[in-house]
Amino acid sequence: MTNKLFTLLLTCSFVISFAQQKTLNDITTFKIKNSGSFLDSNNDVDGYYFYYEVDKLKKGKREYAIKMLDNNLNELATKSYVDDKNTYLAQSNFNNDALMFAMVNLKERQYKLVQFDKQGNQSDEQIIPVSKKEIRWLSAMMQSGNFNLLYPVDNKGFLFNYVRDNKKLGYGLKYISTDGGKSWDFNSPSEAKEILTFNPIQANEDVIVALESSKKSVLSKSIDMKVLVIDINSGKKLFERSYDKSDDPRLITNAFLTKDKKVVLLGEYFDSGDNIMTSKSLGLFSQTLDYEGKKLSDSKVDWENQIDAMMPPDSEGKKRARGYVYFHDIQKTDTGYYCIGERYRKTASAGGIALAVLSRGNSNVTQLTITDAVIFKFNDNFELQAIDNFPKGKSRAPSITDFGSPQLNAHALKSFGAFDYGFTQRHSSRDRFYAMFIDYERLKGEKNKLAFKSIIYNDGQLSEDKIYLENNDSKTKYRVLPGKLGHVLLMEYNKKKKTLDIHLEKLNID
Secondary structure (H helix, E strand, O other), X not given: OOOOOOOOOOEEEEEEEEOEEEEOOOOOOEEEEEEEEEEOOOOOEEEEEEEEEEEXXXXXXXXXXXXXXXXXXXXXXXXXXXXXXXXXXXXXXXXXXXXXXXXXXXXXOEEEEEEEEOOOOEOOOEEEEOOHHXXXXXXXXXXXXXXXXXXXXXXXXXXXXXXXXXXXXXEEEEEEEOOOOOOEEEEOOOOOOOEEEEEEEEEOOOEEEEEEEEEOOOOOOOOEEEEEEEEOOOOOEEXXXXXXXXXXXXXXXXXXXXXXXXXXXXEEEOOOOOOOOOOOOOEEEEEEEEOOOOXXXXXXXXXXXXXXXXXXXXXXXXXXXXXXXXXXXXXXXOOEEEEEEEEEEEEEOHHHHHHHHHOOOOOOOEEEEEEXXXXXXXXXXXXXXXXXXXXXXXXXXXXXXXXXXXHHHHHHHHOOOOOOEEEEEEEHHHOEEEEEEEEEEOOOOOOOEEEEEEEEEEOOEEEEEEEEOOOOOOOEEEEEEEOOOOEEEEEEEEOOOXXXXXXXXXXXXX
């Protein structure tokens, strides 16, 4: 199953339903360029926004509008925005104070950062010059699945992460404050002899955790990785820690910042000398550092002796000796840490093999087969306590390359929507979280169904709930967005009627 959370690039009428039917007559036909939820640090929803094209103007201009709704789907504001036809939206994000759009104009060769508050009022635009080479590299980085172009820092600001054409290739990180603090830039050394890329993966009111990757050339199959921790108020680097091939190779996938000012790194570890691009990992790790870079703990759980022995049978009832887990999120609860992921394995692709024969080997013959959802429970010392398996249908995605490791293929395919995970919301005051997945249920003796599934942690226990999305109208497509706590927002687009119905659905939990 490919990307089920479909992109809304469509022409439609906009109808909203909540408690009673409500039609917004000021929008007739339009093209949605982007839509999303206003989320806080717990992914609780404050409202929704829709960015869409309204009209074509003279001299190559386009009129756009931003419509904002509250979390009960009542309209807050609609604001007009005019831009060049060659400008496209690369990414948008919300930091609980402001909405930021990162635009790219290929003709004028520039990035443009456009900011709005929750009432739709626009701030001054920021322009960053860009070359054709930098845009090509930026596009490749975003498709790799390991690149956050625009990263929100809750109630503080935004991080804009971009590519810079230095002696080889470097990066630029621009911090834009939204709380009246200092804005700053953090750039790679212009004289660097390696290709350097950068990716912020976590931030709070004090620090930013980012990954710096380096390799000697474009064709190099070896990458060294560093973790950098930066003071968010000054842009000063507090420390860096290397995880290179010769000493301590690790593939870092997640970071977690604790209330007592510690950095927790999560990912997969390898044997000394292994290449994280091609080698199989030995297991999972969690490493805790303080803000000065001192290592406080380093916990490892190996696949063969610990994880595989504890892993429950999959939905086919098989106890597989080899497989992988892609972790999407980590949640801290009163009883420990819960890592939310999906099981996958590298398998042969019948279609890929046939295509490779026809193209004389110029095609990949492997795929990732993605299966059940899993949740790993760790105690406060990150010792593995339990693994819970939640069956769902198989999804298959062709490998980016047959020669890369399954882990790196998984990271790249994540950006193309290969996985079924949607999002996680947290209810802090009640020590509860909801992990959301889209699942295509293949049923015997009846029509297959598309279901929205939630795995709910409540009162120390995990349970499941689901909402079937299919109805009798095959013309209807769906997208699911986070809703206010205990709810999800269903967007139902009817291609024949050209209508977009939006309504809140309550999850089956008190």
